[in-house]
Amino acid sequence: MIVGGIVLAAGRSSRMGGNKLVADYAGKPLVAHAVDAVADALGRAPLVVTGHARAAVEGALAGRCVEFTFAQHFAEGMSRSLAAGIAAVPRDWDAAIICLGDMPLIAPGLIRALAARAAWDAIVLPVRDGRRGHPVAWGRDFFAELTLIDGDIGGKALLAKFGNAITELAWADDTIFVDVDTPATLADLRDRL
Template structure:
């Protein structure tokens, strides 16, 4: 299962580049990537075209990156780019670089729950969270995404194929949108 971390956002609500905000002494994007790599063998981080410094920091930790030229057009573009870059994958666990509290065990559980033709997502306190796992059956739909809605439409269109995984990991709902201590 391919880990795909979306880290090409504009941080508009944050007021600065939140991917570089320190979480436990590390840039948030790096903390999220390391958690994903602790759970999955293959991880690719999708960055904006101009993210050379962040790319170097991730590479220093052995984390692969790709640059999405269309990242400014929305999360759908970044997600589609990452899926196309990993077209050989049997499926994807898609995480967000502003969710630094997701536990590696949760990421692994999502990956393990993806079956042929299925989608898996963690649920905490009755609310769906991230990361979300997609089987290879969704390659065409994911690789064609555009705009800023991410994969929401794919999940909605295939609601009967969604496997909800109850979890005690509140990190699946915790994202950072404003400067504050995490």
């Protein structure tokens, strides 16, 4: 079974006041943390979806083994970035783990655990204290549905629709919820170092 990783890095960072994905965190661009975790966990180049500030994101990942795809309609919301990523998935992938480029604390161990379960389950997501987090593994059977979502909601709409296909993976810490949306959240994250 082949499981690949998609890193969504196309957003406009509107609440950040600048492109958050290229901001420094722990000595490297924010987006590089998610990319490196996927590459380490899966042993293959992640597929990185760009959009807003495409050149800056691609430049921030220079020297890393990644595949890029451009979400032409990224301004219409996360759903269009997700659709672009799914459309670029190689034919031999049986499942894809969808990661958000602004979640730098996601560990390779979590991605490996999701990939291991994706071999048996259709949709796998991490859970802590009853709350669902990211990233989410999706089996190929759901790829077509993922390309049809509209707006800025990502795969959440499908989680409600296909609740019976979901496997929850218990996770021990809050890293599955930590994303960077504002300068304050980035400052808080830096303080955690």
